[in-house]
Amino acid sequence: MASHRSDFAVLLRAWRDRLSPADAGFTMTDGRRAPGLRREELAQLAGLSVDYVLRLEQGRAKNPSAQVVGALSRALQLTRAERDRLYRSAGLLPPQDGTVSTHVPPGVQRLVARLGDVPIGVFTADWSLVWWNTTWSALHGDPAVLPTAERNLARALFGNGAAHASMLPVRSERGQDAFAESIVADLKDAVSRYPGDAQLDRLVRELREISDAFAHHWATRTAAAQHTTDRKTIRHPEIGDILLDCDVLIVPGADLRMVTYTAATGSSGAGKLDLLRVTGGRTATALP
Template sequence: MDREELAHFLRRCRARLDPADVGMEAGSRRRTPGLRREEVAQLTGMSVDYYTRLEQGRGSRPSRQMLTALARALRLSEDERDHLFHLTGEEPPRDSDASTHVRPGLMMILDRLYDTPAQVVSDWGEVLAQNAMAAALTGESEVGRNIVLRFFTEPTARALFPPESHEEHARAHVAQLRSVLAARPRDPGPAHLVAHLRAVSEEFAALWEEHEVAVRRSSVKRFLHPVVGLLDLDCEVLLSPDRGQFLIVHSARPGTETHERLQLLRVVGLQDLTPDR
């Protein structure tokens, strides 16, 4: 691990970003350009002390998960992400894992969708990035979770949708996974997920045997939020075919009751999700 080069690279990448580039308010006057260390730490989920040590060339080797979080937080290109991994003595993600890296341009779009829930999700359900509104809507503040796994194994995730829509969601998840597994049979992520769900969920196993195939498309979704109540949201799905990623945006039509409730969620939900400083 080249601590000196890693420290210089992190400082350079932090200095070139403005708060608006990552969906943050600028706040009080800044004496130096770029993000503050505490802001990078917040975006990655690491402690300020640990990130500071990395920039000072004193930190221990970051895990692969932490390197991925840094690459996203600092809006690195694929080449820059690979360089980050090399500086720590790690091999960059293989081609089969490339779909987990969200392009900086897509992250910039996500950052600007501050008033409506939005997520970047892999085609097999991995949440790769999301804004604070999406976390407030789903109750899951961390990226890296799989929405299909949560739906079939976590009652709280299923309770987010009205009971009458459970079968529709279950079938849609299974049909999407069928499509992905056929397209990329050697990709270990979807294959392991399917094997795991067939073993732990009788519902999933039964639906899998029906061999339905479909891809995720735009629709209207009903959410039953525990705080703001029922939400009828337009779900727009933008596909990045070469990456196997979806940008999913949930919105409400102005003037509707759902729009008012979404605005309430922005106030109430984001207050609950604001980390202590």
């Protein structure tokens, strides 16, 4: 086990030094001593404390959880093979085939980071949010303030926890019922493709128990359209109502959804997005 911890610490430091700050969405400055990420930046991306990352790199923190290793893998933009190596170095089994993948390919992460003018969030097949850029946080609030399990759109819509409590008021042009039906339809599709995923099964069972609306949509036999595109009015606590086009882009081969919000040049929505980018929307705390 001591060897595992040593290998984990070495890999963590090496891969942090390798990752360009620009590829992770940070601004390059002349004062940087090394080309890689700072420890504080890795902690921010992974949603961990700087002290905990330091203890991991020094081999003093024992037995990081699969959740922590997964967050670090995404933050470090590891390939699948590298991700699996990091899991094994922590004494854990890598994620198995047949379950909903939370792996975000490095190219997708670089794209999200570099398209900083557009709010982008990356979701898994069960609508868990696993990656986002700073403009997304400015629009919806920083997802890092929520427990990892609560960063889920279905929980935001139908749950009774932190995700639901922090969700900003959103009006869908398609109608809220149609939007809700489409999310449930996506979950049904995910269950059919990942029947052995215990976490997905728990999510569905939990929402069926606590939400009459979810249970109703789940029991409906009529096929609903999957969530792909919409126009939404988001009520931001600082900026007010923002009308934006919402598009869902499928990432081939990764079973991920990239959700983007844009507005036509010169529109009120574009002006408010510009304002959000300047102010950072720091007082908002919400999930879309």
